[in-house]
Amino acid sequence: METGPLRNAGAACAAMPDFTEVLRRHGALPEPTQIAAPPTALAQDPLLAGLRTQATTILAFKFCGGVLVAGDRRATAGNLVVYDRADKVLEIDRHSLMAIAGVPATAWEMARTLEHSFQFYRRSQLQELSMDGKVRALSKLLRENLGMAMQGVGVVVPLFAAYDLEEALPRLYFYDVMGANFEVADFAASGSGSPSVRAVLQYANAYGPRPLAKMNEEEAVLLALRALDTAAENDTATGGVDRHGRVYPLVKIVNPSGISTLPEALLVKAYQRDLQSLPKNALTLVEIE
Amino acid sequence: MTEEPYRWVEAIANRREYIENQLAAGSPIAALSCADGVLFVTVSRHQQKLFEIYDRIAMGGIGHPGDIERLRMSAIEVASAEGFSRSANDVSLRRMAAYSLSPVLKNAFEQIYGPPFLARMLFAELGRNGEPDLLLRLDYDGSFHTNSGTAAPERFATISGKEHSSKMMTQFLSGKKYAHLTSAEALPLALDSWAVGHLTLARDEGEIPSQEEIAAHRQEQLRAGTLEAVLLDRRSPAHATFRTLKM
Numbered sequence: 001m002e003t004g005p006l007r008n009a010g011a012a013c014a015a016m017p018d019f020t021e022v023l024r025r026h027g028a029l030p031e032p033t034q035i036a037a038p039p040t041a042l043a044q045d046p047l048l049a050g051l052r053t054q055a056t057t058i059l060a061f062k063f064c065g066g067v068l069v070a071g072d073r074r075a076t077a078g079n080l081v082v083y084d085r086a087d088k089v090l091e092i093d094r095h096s097l098m099a100i101a102g103v104p105a106t107a108w109e110m111a112r113t114l115e116h117s118f119q120f121y122r123r124s125q126l127q128e129l130s131m132d133g134k135v136r137a138l139s140k141l142l143r144e145n146l147g148m149a150m151q152g153v154g155v156v157v158p159l160f161a162a163y164d165l166e167e168a169l170p171r172l173y174f175y176d177v178m179g180a181n182f183e184v185a186d187f188a189a190s191g192s193g194s195p196s197v198r199a200v201l202q203y204a205n206a207y208g209p210r211p212l213a214k215m216n217e218e219e220a221v222l223l224a225l226r227a228l229d230t231a232a233e234n235d236t237a238t239g240g241v242d243r244h245g246r247v248y249p250l251v252k253i254v255n256p257s258g259i260s261t262l263p264e265a266l267l268v269k270a271y272q273r274d275l276q277s278l279p280k281n282a283l284t285l286v287e288i289e
Numbered sequence: 290m291t292e293e294p295y296r297w298v299e300a301i302a303n304r305r306e307y308i309e310n311q312l313a314a315g316s317p318i319a320a321l322s323c324a325d326g327v328l329f330v331t332v333s334r335h336q337q338k339l340f341e342i343y344d345r346i347a348m349g350g351i352g353h354p355g356d357i358e359r360l361r362m363s364a365i366e367v368a369s370a371e372g373f374s375r376s377a378n379d380v381s382l383r384r385m386a387a388y389s390l391s392p393v394l395k396n397a398f399e400q401i402y403g404p405p406f407l408a409r410m411l412f413a414e415l416g417r418n419g420e421p422d423l424l425l426r427l428d429y430d431g432s433f434h435t436n437s438g439t440a441a442p443e444r445f446a447t448i449s450g451k452e453h454s455s456k457m458m459t460q461f462l463s464g465k466k467y468a469h470l471t472s473a474e475a476l477p478l479a480l481d482s483w484a485v486g487h488l489t490l491a492r493d494e495g496e497i498p499s500q501e502e503i504a505a506h507r508q509e510q511l512r513a514g515t516l517e518a519v520l521l522d523r524r525s526p527a528h529a530t531f532r533t534l535k536m
Binding site for chain 1: 337340365366370372373527529
């Protein structure tokens with residue numbers, strides 16, 4: 001009789017082409033953690049905060065060239081800066097991006113699972129997973145992570161941006177910790193610096209020279225950099241634009257032809273030009289008389 | 290009956306004959322390793338015959354659609370689970386064939402009270418870092434043959450419903466240079482070899498058909514069926530290199 005990986009494989013896959021089930025069958029994915037209602041005393045221990053790495057501010061908005069997704073590069077644990085070159089904007093497939101705020105260990109694993117599930121679906125079912133299917137897949141992962149999130153170790157609040165080839169539309173979603181997905185018309189932000197980012201984007205969208213959706217790429221990139229820089233001014237966990245360390249945010253754009261990552265040189269140029277065009281003391285402390 | 294060794298051998302021989310008969314009408318598949326990747330070509334009638342397995346692995350199969358489907362799913366599952374739990378670089382066609390697929394095929398074939406797989410498959414894996422591409426034929430009894438192991442690995446592989454047909458295709462393709470051909474340049478050649486294989490399916494002996502006969506057959510068959518061509522694209526910037534060539 002058939003043994004090993006082929007046992008029932010065909011039948012099971014055809015009936016339920018869910019990659020997480022396949023991984024469970026191969027023992028490559030743990031069962032979802034049980035939900036332990038109150039956060040344990042251990043998780044609230046301030047000492048433990050230093051062990052919990054968090055990735056912070058991410059933003060995304062639609063502009064005339066697709067969806068722009070950007071994230072600062074700082075990862076923190078409590079009041080410590082753990083890493084200054086974290087990638088929080090991850091490519092899931094040719095037309096989808098996931099940006100992460102929260103615990104990187106969980107978030108990167110989610111991104112990996114998502115990437116593999118979309119590919120597994122395409123390969124096994126001989127068709128692309130639909131837009132709704134992709135959005136739902138991330139919901140399910142968040143939902144399964146709820147146990148960890150409730151215990152205070154593994155909260156992830158992602159954004160999902162994609163170009164919907166079927167409808168020929170850019171799409172943008174944000175999620176809550178429990179996995180509810182919300183589609184947004186113009187912009188979304190997540191992470192510790194998101195209040196500032198949201199304010200900047202809201203202001204630019206409503207009172208700027210033109211709404212976000214009408215901006216060209218250059219304007220969109222500049223706005224993203226300014227928003228992250230503003231967030232960094234107000235939130236110590238956001239890296240923003242580090243001009244001394246030459247660490248610039250990660251900016252990616254998704255449109256019908258796929259995903260492009262903006263080269264750092266371009267970001268540097270855009271930012272420098274912006275600084276020069278501003279009034280001299282705009283970004284420096286004014287001496288108090 | 291299987292308590293007697295001779296009966297078992299006889300049963301296996303009968304089973305082999307039965308499977309060969311079932312496969313005999315299978316439309317040939319040719320794979321060429323050329324400059325920009327591995328090209329798979331066949332002409333199909335009713336269903337898709339060429340499939341993506343993983344980032345750098347593709348498969349073509351002839352036989353019973355249900356069996357091909359099961360094996361295809363298993364191959365995808367094994368590769369995906371490995372690629373997820375280790376990394377995409379750890380997925381290897383050789384290991385997948387030798388440790389996962391072959392033993393199961395052999396087992397099913399030799400358990401004479403159970404159903405065997407009616408399938409013959411051709412796999413290819415793009416070589417990494419300038420290594421030669423791996424072409425691997427896997428048969429219903431679990432036996433497999435690769436193009437490697439020699440000083441100069443063959444740059445083509447074929448499968449067909451009958452051994453003679455496959456031999457003719459091999460003869461037609463050998464002695465030609467593929468290393469500098471692009472997939473577009475190699476496509477007519479692969480299609481001609483398909484025509485050779487398809488023409489000789491009904492013949493048990495003889496030589497390679499003449500060039501005119503090949504051209505005429507090719508044209509006639511393309512009207513009746515669909516040309517299927519896929520490429521594992523060596524120059525693809527994405528991790529997933531498989532793409533269908535549009536005609």
